[in-house]
Amino acid sequence: MLLTCRLLTQFETVEPGQFVHVDTGPERTFRRPFSVAGVTPAGEVELLIELRGGGTRALAELPVGASLTMMGPLGRGFTLVDARAAGAPSRAAESDPRAAGAAPRAAGAAPRAAVVAGGIGVAGVRLLAQRLFESGVDTSLFVGARTADALLDATLPEPDAVRVATDDGSRGFHGTVCDLFTAESVDLPGNTTVYGCGPRAMLDALAVVAGERGMACELSLEEMMACGVGACRGCVVSTVDGYRTVCKDGPVFNASVLVPEGSAMEVAGG
């Protein structure tokens, strides 16, 4: 479902990957975080919403013209590669110890981007893909879902350019979007920045592939949130620097700092 929201107070700027925290009614204690999936020329905010539970259903049932309360834009978004910065490694790559000295970067070649999204993760990269296209970055798009019906590739800019994967093989590549990316990214140069959003297992797998190819990688994470502003420490994930909040330190993290879920490196509880 695409929800278009006209704001009473316009957002000054929105970084791709930032989110809004939406009040879905008094029945639910927490707001629901949604990636800003788009900004219309009139400054309206677009949210791409998957119906999951009571909160999202309440939004789906709103009549056109209903009022909503939301906070935003919140959190840290993606670092956009700069098409003009030929030969310059992205900021993400510089701070990535695993990528340093890996695949040699094509000197003088403009940085490229690969956007990989699983399921409703498309919502987290839709604005990013749009900005990348607008800035002229050579961008490859990969989208996966369980079935053809669940694919959200059509919501992206230039949907014809999207390569799709389904778990059941009902459309496109038969397998996960990470498998598709692995198969098709062999020829991408090392100065490609990989951007991912989707289920955590998919992102952890994507980080491994990007790391092996020496590619910088940024991932947008999702966790249940309470405050949305870094106060309550409820939405933390494990990083090499300890627990960090998805709402304030993220939702976008450099893949090199994330500790894969379920790995032995996860911070021991206090």
Next chain:
Amino acid sequence: MVDLSITVAGLKLATPLMLASGTVGYGPEYDGLIDFTRVGAIVTKTVTPRPRAGNTPPRLAETRGGMLNSIGLENVGLDGFLSEKLAEAGRLPTLVIASVAGETPDEFASLCEAVGERGETAGLELNVSCPNVKRARRPLWADPDGVAAVVTAARRATDKPLFLKLSPNAADVRSVAEAGEAAGADALVVANTLPGMRIDVTTRAPMLGNRFGGLSGPALLPVNLALVWKLSDSVGIPIVGSGGIERTEDALEYMMAGASAFQVGTALFRSPSVVDQIVDGLAKHAVTDGINCLSGYTGAAKEVETPCQRTRAD
């Protein structure tokens, strides 16, 4: 114009609304979202002697009528609090009450001394009631002697007002409260969260990484409200009510049960504007009820004598 200020434990609060520890961070996280001039005091995230990483995530679960948290006192530790967070909190236009937790009375004393001597600190909240920290023996919050030892040590370490935050989960909360009062606490905060859990039936696993967490939100209100009523009969020090307040009427229930002030926490998550809504509502109620000082509501459900009487002729 109704005077919304109230005096608790020697502190003059601009309003009886305080923001509960753990929900407002160190304060600046909510700068721009809350009008802090309408907040009587913020209670900062509990500080411990050393930094704590907190519990394994997931740390949050929603419930009908509330939520569970198992944060586990993640905090920057005393040094980080003194060098950075306390000064930031002190710049907000409200009073700062620092929540502290140690493992021994000596640790509580060191924390109170170091934090209490700072000018930004208006008072200290002794957190003897976090449900998310494991202890080998009987939990501190259920142990009157243990709580008395903590308060005694803290009392020697600072002259600043001491707020003792109790747990609703002790079999005999009254004995704990009375022990705290006798040991020198200036006020009681009644109360912290109740232990609880939820299970995801698809994965067949507890929803919280720590399995158990603290229940907060509206589901907790009747429980802590009854405690305020009972404890206000047995202690002489003021009580700060806490648990599930999300509307003006909820706050008034606590005051009428005997609380002098109240804390709001979980309700901030759905709506930081709850501060304005509750404070505006208090002013309206006071006008309607002909009350010129909010302390007039304290214990009103018990028809006790209070310093401010009804001014309305009828």
